[in-house]
Amino acid sequence: MDKFTTLTAIAAPMPMQNIDTDKIIPARFLKTIKRSGLGVHLFDPLRFDADGKEKPDFILNQEPYRKAQVIIAHENFGCGSSREHAPWALLDFGIRCIIAPDFADIFYNNSFKNGILPVRLPRAVCDQLIEDSKLGGNARVTVDLARQVVVRPNGEEISFEIDPFRKHLLLNGLDDIGQTMQHAPSIDTYEARNRQTQPWMPSTAV
Amino acid sequence: MSASRPRTLFDKIWDSHVVERLPDGTCILYIDRHLVHEVTSPQAFEGLRLAGRPVRRPDCTLAVADHNIPTVGSRIPSDIKEDDSRIQVETLEKNVKEFGVPYIPILDVRQGIVHIIGPELGISLPGTTLVCGDSHTSTHGALGSLAFGIGTSEVEHVLATQTLLQNPAKNMRIDVTGTLGFGCSAKDIVLAIIGKITTAGGTGHVIEYTGDAIRALDMAGRMTVSNMSIEAGARAGLIAPDQTTFDYVKGREFSPKGEAFEQAVAYWKTLPTDPGAHFDTTVMISTADIAPMVTWGTTPGAVIPVTGVVPNPEDEPDEGKRTQLRRMVEYMAVTPGQRLTDLAVDVVFIGSCTNGRIEDIRAAAAVAKGRKVAAGVQALVVPGSGLVKRQAEEEGLDRILLEAGFEWRDPCCSMCLGMNPDKLTPGQRCASTSNRNFEGRQGQNGRTHLVSPAMAAAAAVMGRFADVRQLV
Numbered sequence: 001m002d003k004f005t006t007l008t009a010i011a012a013p014m015p016m017q018n019i020d021t022d023k024i025i026p027a028r029f030l031k032t033i034k035r036s037g038l039g040v041h042l043f044d045p046l047r048f049d050a051d052g053k054e055k056p057d058f059i060l061n062q063e064p065y066r067k068a069q070v071i072i073a074h075e076n077f078g079c080g081s082s083r084e085h086a087p088w089a090l091l092d093f094g095i096r097c098i099i100a101p102d103f104a105d106i107f108y109n110n111s112f113k114n115g116i117l118p119v120r121l122p123r124a125v126c127d128q129l130i131e132d133s134k135l136g137g138n139a140r141v142t143v144d145l146a147r148q149v150v151v152r153p154n155g156e157e158i159s160f161e162i163d164p165f166r167k168h169l170l171l172n173g174l175d176d177i178g179q180t181m182q183h184a185p186s187i188d189t190y191e192a193r194n195r196q197t198q199p200w201m202p203s204t205a206v
Numbered sequence: 207m208s209a210s211r212p213r214t215l216f217d218k219i220w221d222s223h224v225v226e227r228l229p230d231g232t233c234i235l236y237i238d239r240h241l242v243h244e245v246t247s248p249q250a251f252e253g254l255r256l257a258g259r260p261v262r263r264p265d266c267t268l269a270v271a272d273h274n275i276p277t278v279g280s281r282i283p284s285d286i287k288e289d290d291s292r293i294q295v296e297t298l299e300k301n302v303k304e305f306g307v308p309y310i311p312i313l314d315v316r317q318g319i320v321h322i323i324g325p326e327l328g329i330s331l332p333g334t335t336l337v338c339g340d341s342h343t344s345t346h347g348a349l350g351s352l353a354f355g356i357g358t359s360e361v362e363h364v365l366a367t368q369t370l371l372q373n374p375a376k377n378m379r380i381d382v383t384g385t386l387g388f389g390c391s392a393k394d395i396v397l398a399i400i401g402k403i404t405t406a407g408g409t410g411h412v413i414e415y416t417g418d419a420i421r422a423l424d425m426a427g428r429m430t431v432s433n434m435s436i437e438a439g440a441r442a443g444l445i446a447p448d449q450t451t452f453d454y455v456k457g458r459e460f461s462p463k464g465e466a467f468e469q470a471v472a473y474w475k476t477l478p479t480d481p482g483a484h485f486d487t488t489v490m491i492s493t494a495d496i497a498p499m500v501t502w503g504t505t506p507g508a509v510i511p512v513t514g515v516v517p518n519p520e521d522e523p524d525e526g527k528r529t530q531l532r533r534m535v536e537y538m539a540v541t542p543g544q545r546l547t548d549l550a551v552d553v554v555f556i557g558s559c560t561n562g563r564i565e566d567i568r569a570a571a572a573v574a575k576g577r578k579v580a581a582g583v584q585a586l587v588v589p590g591s592g593l594v595k596r597q598a599e600e601e602g603l604d605r606i607l608l609e610a611g612f613e614w615r616d617p618c619c620s621m622c623l624g625m626n627p628d629k630l631t632p633g634q635r636c637a638s639t640s641n642r643n644f645e646g647r648q649g650q651n652g653r654t655h656l657v658s659p660a661m662a663a664a665a666a667v668m669g670r671f672a673d674v675r676q677l678v
Contacts, residue, residue, distance in 0.1 A: 022644040027623040031290035033248035076406040082341040084357035113359035186226040200466035203265040206308040
């Protein structure tokens with residue numbers, strides 16, 4: 001996983017609520033056994049018409065937002081399915097940060113596992129950042145994870161909250177399986193105790 | 207947390223599964239049961255392979271292919287016509303073999319949708335933690351299992367460590383009181399709940415469903431309610447285990463037997479929420495406010511009673527919401543003020559992890575009996591598992607449905623999300639017993655209205671949405 005430290009980038013405004021995972025990546029594109037290559041299908045129903053041609057009014061089909069690395073949206077971003085294909089598609093397109101008033105829980109979790117930073121900020125702040133982002137390439141936003149601030153194009157800093165453990169993993173690009181493996185003795189102890197206290201737990205062996 | 211403090215059902219399951227609390231409060235949470243399917247697991251097994259890691263507890267893991275399987279014709283994996291679907295199924299079969307994971311083959315009568323077969327086989331048990339790379343894992347909460355959907359990275363994490371890194375959720379209680387009205391079902395309860403609390407109402411929470419209306423539901427109904435917790439934004443739903451639960455679990459293939467079962471029940475009886483336990487949020491709902499429900503828009507929260515009319519987006523004061531409502535009206539090709547019973551349907555889908563159990567098929571057959579599917583309507587019934595299908599056939603439900611003009615298919619997720627060939631064509635309108643009505647969910651530019659099985663059967667025979675209370 002790539003680490004996330006500081007990002008200065010073009011932000012794409014997507015002032016919509018409930019941007020669901022079927023919009024981010026429809027089910028027909030989930031039939032892959034790889035993590036890569038999904039960027040071409042990102043936001044397929046919003047981005048392309050029935051003939052596969054780009055819809056010119058969609059933000060990511062416009063310059064300079066084709067190169068956006070940040071998306072700013074409204075409430076409940078990423079609701080719906082647990083498909084990690086959603087953050088995979090965003091990442092493959094180049095998106096490293098999403099700013100919204102709130103996120104669906106599973107999508108929020110999945111983002112961190114892929115080096116994408118989801119930032120929760122109040123709706124009024126998101127609306128301000130959306131206005132900034134309409135200025136395009138001359139108005140880049142900076143996201144500084146170490147300092148937990150979003151810097152507006154005018155230099156104003158807005159701080160955000162983030163769980164310290166997730167921040168640590170993301171800043172260092174750490175694989176959390178490796179982190180958990182360091183606690184293997186605790187897992188062994190837990191399992192040994194469970195065999196005593198819950199002897200009825202059956203095996204799933206078919 | 208001290209043992210004397212009153213705890214919720216969620217608190218109790220959580221506390222008993224914390225392996226270690228890390229300094230910042232994040233917990234290593236033990237996972238008792240891990241269900242695996244073909245769509246969200248290939249990259250996880252690939253990750254294990256690259257890191258040289260084994261599956262820690264194959265005996266706590268069960269795999270099945272359910273999303274990509276055809277519902278007509280040959281079910282032999284190598285016969286699946288779409289290359290990418292076939293590759294996903296074959297990849298799962300290769301991975302379970304390589305990693306020694308128990309697997310239910312497609313041709314086994316026990317194959318079915320992962321959230322149908324977990325409870326049906328006795329894999330899902332009260333008081334356990336259960337995960338699957340699928341958001342509708344919330345279904346298993348109906349048995350009092352803390353069950354939630356995870357992404358593929360977390361699937362890999364559970365395969366490797368049998369744990370997850372988690373922070374505790376907040377407790378939400380939804381209390382449903384009263385006697386459910388004639389013609390109403392568990393699906394109408396949960397649609398009414400989502401209509402009330404919205405699709406983000408449960409975000410960050412685990413919902414415990416309480417109240418006499420929930421207690422009165424059979425296990426199938428409880429699973430329908432808990433299944434759609436995720437549509438209310440909650441990762442998990444819970445219903446306290448009671449005698450209905452114990453009777454359901456007893457005697458299933460994988461559930462504890464004899465003395466072990468009695469020991470388990472004694473433990474399960476300690477799980478219900480203590481009097482006075484704290485809920486961060488409480489919502490009260492009366493069955494008096496629940497009628498047969500139909501969604502009209504493209505989120506499950508856009509739902510009204512079948513007797514209602516499509517709302518006017520211009521009445522919405524918030525600009526963002528107004529924009530979304532306008533888009534829903536346009537996409538769904540409905541008009542403000544229009545009666546739902548004036549909307550004609552092209553397709554009816556009865557099935558999915560929400561409503562693919564035997565009780566759901568009985569409800570549909572009761573409406574279909576002696577009637578005919580309206581001209582021009584395609585009506586599919588897709589049992590949730592091979593065992594559900596077999597039981598329905600033993601009860602003669604397949605004959606009733608076939609005589610009425612329904613198609614009787616083989617088990618799969620099918621048209622819930624259209625990863626197999628069952629999907630809507632652009633512009634088609636569908637009465638569906640599934641769980642999501644997002645744009646394009648059942649096929650590009652398809653229009654989905656979520657309903658109960660009885661309401662779906664009513665739409666099939668009337669050719670339009672109809673109040674099932676006038677048909678039964």
